[in-house]
Amino acid sequence: MRKLSFRDKSIIAGLYLSKFDLDGLHKLDFDSFSAAFNVIGFALDVQPASIKNYRDEFDPFYPNNRKGWHKRSMRVYCRAIYDEFGGLQLEEFSRLLKKIIYKDHDLDLLMEEVAKTEGEDSSFAKRLITGQAAEHYFTQKYKEVDLFREFDLEDKTKLGCGFDFRLVSPDRFFVVEVKGMNEQSGNISMTKKEHSVASVLRDQYFLFVVKNFRENPFHQLFRDPLNSSLEFERIEQKIIQTSWSARV
Numbered sequence: 001m002r003k004l005s006f007r008d009k010s011i012i013a014g015l016y017l018s019k020f021d022l023d024g025l026h027k028l029d030f031d032s033f034s035a036a037f038n039v040i041g042f043a044l045d046v047q048p049a050s051i052k053n054y055r056d057e058f059d060p061f062y063p064n065n066r067k068g069w070h071k072r073s074m075r076v077y078c079r080a081i082y083d084e085f086g087g088l089q090l091e092e093f094s095r096l097l098k099k100i101i102y103k104d105h106d107l108d109l110l111m112e113e114v115a116k117t118e119g120e121d122s123s124f125a126k127r128l129i130t131g132q133a134a135e136h137y138f139t140q141k142y143k144e145v146d147l148f149r150e151f152d153l154e155d156k157t158k159l160g161c162g163f164d165f166r167l168v169s170p171d172r173f174f175v176v177e178v179k180g181m182n183e184q185s186g187n188i189s190m191t192k193k194e195h196s197v198a199s200v201l202r203d204q205y206f207l208f209v210v211k212n213f214r215e216n217p218f219h220q221l222f223r224d225p226l227n228s229s230l231e232f233e234r235i236e237q238k239i240i241q242t243s244w245s246a247r248v
Contacts, residue, residue, distance in 0.1 A: 014054025
């Protein structure tokens, strides 16, 4: 597949949501268009309104209850995407959309399939909310936090070091672990490593919780989360590990 720009990806997402309507939403495990616009928009690092506008662009071409941008002709660059991808059916288009939105493409698709075979809840929407969408929300919004405004941002999401981002200045640093949730309230969890790093760094460690992707995302910040208003409960699980052997 040719290299796609951010605009191309946004248009493809809009085309998908217009063509497949509620069937497309449910295929991706969304329960509303507003949730899809928010999650896909932040996952692609574009404004959620852009996804909605591109859906509306294609609505006059599909049988749904929306009129869309029916009073003007389709823009040339949208027509090009329509001609290239509009003929795809639901299964093929869904896989394409996941591939262009997931940051690690094939690896994320593989992990989604593996999780399903192991009986875990790893839906497309949930994976984006708890990871990519929430992280991109943070990169767009962190400068709005007064304490972070003069800091440079370093992405540590792939290092498994107990936090997602490091904020640095000439004389100090902070670290931030980002969590995301679909609703306005709910549970968050910390891994053993996150908890250990937070206990060492104390007021240099922040939890940045993005809430309400379902409607209108907002965030809440917790400094030194282990000594904050949050009350963490230690949960221990006994895991039965299965392995497979063969004689060679």
